[in-house]
Amino acid sequence: MQNIQTFFDFDAVSGTSAELATEEEISVVRDEFDRLEAAALRNRSQTVATLSTISSIVAQSSSPPFSFIDPHTTGLMAIGHAIDSLRLLDIETSDLTVRGLEARVAADLSRQFVALAATGVIAEIPDSEDVATWGKNVVDKLLCRKEHGSQIDSLFDMENNRFYEFSHALLEEYTRSGAIYVRPTAACLTLYLGTLTQGIGDIQTALAAVIQRQIARGEYHAALQTAHEHQRITRQHGEKIRTLRRKILANAGRYSWGSSVLPEIQIAQRDVEDAISADTALEELLDSSMDTLPKEKRPLAQRVLLVIKSCRNAYRELQTLAMELPRLYSSCIASQGFASSHIPLPSMHNDVFIPLFNEVFEPKALLAACDIVNAVFATPRPALLHDVIAVTELLLKPVSSSEMIDTSPDGDEMLDEEDLALSIFDAITIDKARKTIALMADAGGTRLSDIMKALEPEGFTEESVAAAIMISAAWAHNRNHDGRYAVSRTYRRFASQVCSGDDYLVELKGAENDQR
Amino acid sequence: MISVDAVDMAAEIIEYGLSPRKGQSSRRVLQLVAAYLANTDGTRTAAQTMAKRFGLSITSVTEEGVVLSKEPEHDSIFMPKRDDVVKEPGTEARLLRGICNAAILACAYQRQQALYSDSVQTVTSEEVYEFLVEAAAKMTLENGEAPASLKGITEAARIVERMKADSFSEKGGKPRKQTLRGQIDIAFKYFTDHGLMLKDSEDAGGTYKTLPELRVRLQTEGAQEIAYAVLSAVKASSVDAAMKEAMNG
Numbered sequence: 001m002q003n004i005q006t007f008f009d010f011d012a013v014s015g016t017s018a019e020l021a022t023e024e025e026i027s028v029v030r031d032e033f034d035r036l037e038a039a040a041l042r043n044r045s046q047t048v049a050t051l052s053t054i055s056s057i058v059a060q061s062s063s064p065p066f067s068f069i070d071p072h073t074t075g076l077m078a079i080g081h082a083i084d085s086l087r088l089l090d091i092e093t094s095d096l097t098v099r100g101l102e103a104r105v106a107a108d109l110s111r112q113f114v115a116l117a118a119t120g121v122i123a124e125i126p127d128s129e130d131v132a133t134w135g136k137n138v139v140d141k142l143l144c145r146k147e148h149g150s151q152i153d154s155l156f157d158m159e160n161n162r163f164y165e166f167s168h169a170l171l172e173e174y175t176r177s178g179a180i181y182v183r184p185t186a187a188c189l190t191l192y193l194g195t196l197t198q199g200i201g202d203i204q205t206a207l208a209a210v211i212q213r214q215i216a217r218g219e220y221h222a223a224l225q226t227a228h229e230h231q232r233i234t235r236q237h238g239e240k241i242r243t244l245r246r247k248i249l250a251n252a253g254r255y256s257w258g259s260s261v262l263p264e265i266q267i268a269q270r271d272v273e274d275a276i277s278a279d280t281a282l283e284e285l286l287d288s289s290m291d292t293l294p295k296e297k298r299p300l301a302q303r304v305l306l307v308i309k310s311c312r313n314a315y316r317e318l319q320t321l322a323m324e325l326p327r328l329y330s331s332c333i334a335s336q337g338f339a340s341s342h343i344p345l346p347s348m349h350n351d352v353f354i355p356l357f358n359e360v361f362e363p364k365a366l367l368a369a370c371d372i373v374n375a376v377f378a379t380p381r382p383a384l385l386h387d388v389i390a391v392t393e394l395l396l397k398p399v400s401s402s403e404m405i406d407t408s409p410d411g412d413e414m415l416d417e418e419d420l421a422l423s424i425f426d427a428i429t430i431d432k433a434r435k436t437i438a439l440m441a442d443a444g445g446t447r448l449s450d451i452m453k454a455l456e457p458e459g460f461t462e463e464s465v466a467a468a469i470m471i472s473a474a475w476a477h478n479r480n481h482d483g484r485y486a487v488s489r490t491y492r493r494f495a496s497q498v499c500s501g502d503d504y505l506v507e508l509k510g511a512e513n514d515q516r
Numbered sequence: 517m518i519s520v521d522a523v524d525m526a527a528e529i530i531e532y533g534l535s536p537r538k539g540q541s542s543r544r545v546l547q548l549v550a551a552y553l554a555n556t557d558g559t560r561t562a563a564q565t566m567a568k569r570f571g572l573s574i575t576s577v578t579e580e581g582v583v584l585s586k587e588p589e590h591d592s593i594f595m596p597k598r599d600d601v602v603k604e605p606g607t608e609a610r611l612l613r614g615i616c617n618a619a620i621l622a623c624a625y626q627r628q629q630a631l632y633s634d635s636v637q638t639v640t641s642e643e644v645y646e647f648l649v650e651a652a653a654k655m656t657l658e659n660g661e662a663p664a665s666l667k668g669i670t671e672a673a674r675i676v677e678r679m680k681a682d683s684f685s686e687k688g689g690k691p692r693k694q695t696l697r698g699q700i701d702i703a704f705k706y707f708t709d710h711g712l713m714l715k716d717s718e719d720a721g722g723t724y725k726t727l728p729e730l731r732v733r734l735q736t737e738g739a740q741e742i743a744y745a746v747l748s749a750v751k752a753s754s755v756d757a758a759m760k761e762a763m764n765g
Contacts, residue, residue, distance in 0.1 A: 145638055152627060165627065173636035175580060175728055177545070180636060180714070246634070345631045345735065346743035353622035356746045357615070357651050357672045362756045365749040366671045367607055370614020372745035376738040377617065379710045379729075380534055380572055380584045380594040459692070 038159035049153045050168040050187045057141050065122040066134055069112050075170075078105045078142055082171055082184045086235055094183040098139065098173060101182050106135035143182070144169035186243055189236040200237045201271030204230065208278035211304070215285055220300040227307040234311045237275070241268050241318055248329050261329055269322045272315055279312035425466050433466040434482065437506060441485050445507035448472075449494035456496050464496060471504050484509060518558035525551050526563035533574065533582035534594060545579055552577045570594060575736050580634075580728035581711075585736070612679075615672050616703035618742075619644050619651075621734075624726050631734055641721030644700050645680075652676040697721065 057071035081104045085096035096104075106128070113125045155166045170188040173180050207230045214223035244264055286305045293301055346352060356373075360366045425433075436455060440446035448471045455464035474481035481487050485506050492503040529548050551559040567574050567584065571592025575583040586595050624639040625631050652673040669677075679696040691697035704724055707713035712730040716723045 165629075167627070167629075173638075173725065174634055175636060177579070180716075180725060185635075246632075345628065345739050347628040348618075348621040348625040348631070348734075348739070350628075351743045352739075352746050353618045353651075355750050356618050358655060358670060359750045360672065360746075360753045361670050362749075362753040363607075363611075363671045365752040365756070366614075367611055368752075369742075369745045369749035370611050370618075373614040373617050373742050374610065376733065376742055377706065377710065377712060377730075378586075378595065379712070379733075380586065380592065459690070 035159055038157070041158055042155075045155050046166055046168070046187065049155060049166055050170065053142065053144060053168060053170055057138055065113065065116065065126055068116050068121055069109060069134075071138075074105065074108055074112070074138055075142065077108050078138055079170055079184060079188060081105075082182055083189070083232065083235065086183060093176065094181055096182055098143075098180055098182050101171075102132065102136045102139050104135075105138050106132045109135055109138075139171070139182075142170045143173065186236075186239050189239050199267075199271070200233060200240060201267070201274055203233055204237065204271070204275045205278055207233065208275075208282055211282055211308075212285060215282070215289065215301075215304070218297065220297055220304060223304050224300060224307070227304050227311075231307055231311050234275075234314050237271070238314065238318055241272075241321055244268060245321065245325060245328065248325065261325075265322065265325045265329075268325070269319075272319045272322050276312060276315045276319060279308055279315060282308050283312065425462060429462045430466055430470075432460060433463040433470060436460075436463065437467055437471070437481065437485070441506045441508060445505060447490065447494075448504045448506065449492075451506075452494060452496045456498075461498055465499055468499055468501060471506060472501060475504055480509075481506060518562050522551070522557035522559040523562050523566075525556075525559045526566055529559075529563045529574070529577060529582055530567055530570070530572070530584070533572075533584040545581075549577055549579050576732050578728075580732075583729050583732045583736070585733070608675075611671070611675060612699045613703055613706075615648070615675060616644070616700050619648050620700075620703060620707070621742075623647055624730075625734075631731060631739060634728065634731070637726040638716070638723060639726070640719065640723045641697065641700050641704060643720065645697055645721070648676045648696065648700075649680050652680070691721075 054072060054075040057075050078101065081101055082094060082096060085094040087093050087095070109131050110125070110128075113122065113131065116122045117125050153166045153168055154163045156163050166187075167185070168187055169185055171182050172185050173182055175181070207226055211223050211226045211230065214220070214226060248261065283305065286301060286308065290298065290301060290305075352373075356366070356369055360369065433455070437446075437451055440451055440454065448468060451467050451471075452464045455461075455467065471481060471487055474485075475487040475489060479487050486509050488505045488507075490503045490505050494500060494503040525548055529552055532545070532548065550556070552563060553560070555561060563577075564574060568587060571587045572584045572594060573587045575585045577583075584594075586592055620639060623644050624637045630637055652669075655669050655673045656677065676696060679694070679699070681695065682697060683692045683695050684690060691701060693699070693702070701722065704713065704715070704722060707730070708715050708724065712727055712733070713724045714727055716725050
């Protein structure tokens with residue numbers, strides 16, 4: 001236990017002279033150094049794991065002309081689009097949809113193809129469809145969709161001597177107002193913004209110092225570039241603080257206040273305060289030097305000032321967020337209650353599927369478990385109103401042309417089978433029904449029940465109903481189908497999965513007279 | 517004192533929870549969420565009281581949506597009957613639906629941490645099929661019996677082995693209902709119909725994305741409830757096996 005020291009104790013110990021240091025103290029110093037080394041190693045291995053995703057885009061470039069594309073620039077530009085779409089003051093929210101990002105990547109690729117065609121490397125620019133497909137592949141790769149490689153690596157932690165799971169996707173999808181958007185992951189922000197071992201607070205302080213020097217030397221172009229870096233890291237800093245907030249919100253009870261939450265909150269608050277004071281100092285410096293600047297340099301200095309101001313405003317928001325964290329923690333502890341704060345959520349794979357599939361031999365027990373699984377997803381639904389007149393009125397109500405078009409994204413076959421009563425047959429369905437009737441009647445006459453038997457098991461449910469309606473209507477109208485076939489009643493009935501009715505005989509005209 | 521506006525907003529929150537696919541303008545949702553969280557003019561009190569009367573409880577109100585669930589020990593006219601959940605009557609359909617649902621969840625939330633994260637998870641029909649078939653094959657192999665006999669393997673694996681053969685309808689090439697793929701599609705359809713998942717594309721037999729309501733439902737109580745049910749099924753099954761063994765012995 002004595003070897004467990006905090007960062008601050010290390011400072012104190014390192015201040016003692018070597019002569020006075022006891023063996024125990026030296027071992028503490030070494031332990032602390034090893035801990036920092038292990039942390040640095042962890043950061044670096046996580047960075048390399050994240051980076052591997054971009055390098056794996058190369059593996060996709062198999063056939064020309066795509067093999068000439070630079071996958072690294074393409075991947076980094078795609079990440080850049082996602083990072084730039086983040087709002088500075090609300091860095092969890094981006095305004096870029098997955099489709100939007102795919103389109104941008106396709107546009108980036110097109111630029112490369114134009115350059116390749118201009119230098120004669122490729123004969124012609126590929127189809128926009130092919131480019132779009134490749135753009136989609138790049139985005140899929142960055143999202144680490146399962147079919148494009150694992151999202152999770154098992155990394156070794158030198159500090160604790162054990163393996164841990166590390167998710168290295170560069171982008172992640174999230175929903176907002178019913179639409180799916182894409183945003184960079186925390187790992188991606190860390191990688192893209194080049195943080196390796198230093199804390200974010202330290203980097204921001206260093207950047208502020210660099211900007212100060214650049215302003216003092218009058219290098220405003222360089223200062224603007226550094227200010228942009230500062231702005232990007234502000235986003236990353238926000239993400240870090242919000243991750244802490246998410247962690248608390250998800251399950252505050254898993255983190256103890258004294259050893260885990262409080263130190264993290266204190267670091268976050270201190271970093272934010274440092275950043276605000278650094279930005280304020282920069283603002284003052286810029287403001288005071290503005291009047292003395294030559295005219296041509298003023299617009300540039302104004303832009304630097306704007307960037308710094310936006311960062312300071314963002315940090316003010318983050319400061320409020322960081323200040324609220326202690327209160328959030330206590331309210332989460334209170335609302336999450338004993339059960340959820342002490343028992344972590346079960347794993348859907350290890351705690352649910354595996355035992356359900358591998359260890360339940362008894363059908364009754366399996367059924368009881370399955371019923372619970374099914375019941376969890378029974379979402380409350382508005383009660384059905386059994387009012388025949390209201391339903392009839394609803395069905396008779398004229399609809400606008402846009403309402404008539406079936407826009408449901410999953411208008412699949414099963415849906416058609418279940419909602420037959422309300423579906424309207426399309427031309428292809430009617431044509432298939434008509435052809436089947438003709439084919440079977442031409443081959444020496446057939447019954448409606450036989451036509452149904454031929455259509456239904458093959459999945460042509462709608463066609464079978466269409467055929468039944470056509471033949472019944474033909475008999476009721478003039479005993480004539482399609483002008484070529486005679487329809488006569490057999491006084492038997494047929495019954496299929498979806499409909500039943502009187503059975504009819506369908507024959508080529510003339511044939512029915514021959515038989516009689 | 518609860519205002520009429522607050523009652524109106526409370527009713528709108530419950531309506532939104534009952535028909536999540538209706539879609540609300542994001543500005544309106546934010547207004548509702550803010551009024552609920554801050555209990556403006558008693559909006560939250562009104563919403564909770566009204567929901568309770570209908571046998572519902574409001575699980576979560578965020579800008580991602582409103583999640584309602586059944587109030588424990590209270591019948592609700594809004595709760596679907598079992599027949600609504602599983603259209604085909606009978607044990608087999610319930611078993612199949614349960615196994616498919618468990619497999620979908622296992623594929624969607626492969627990592628335990630995924631349940632804590634608000635990022636969207638992607639799962640495909642093909643992936644769930646492969647997952648089930650592999651699990652059954654592994655069990656048959658470990659069992660050492662001839663695969664055809666299906667002796668000594670669990671009921672779930674038996675069902676998968678029996679239904680895994682593919683058969684597609686001529687029209688559109690969709691998997692038939694009586695096959696494992698067809699049942700997986702039906703299970704996915706239930707998730708999409710109830711605003712728990714979203715069908716993104718037709719790739720890999722159908723690519724689906726999880727919506728926040730599914731995660732919230734699992735986080736709040738669903739995951740625990742399912743895990744306990746599975747645990748007691750395992751226990752019941754082993755007790756039963758021990759009794760049979762004792763009787764035979």
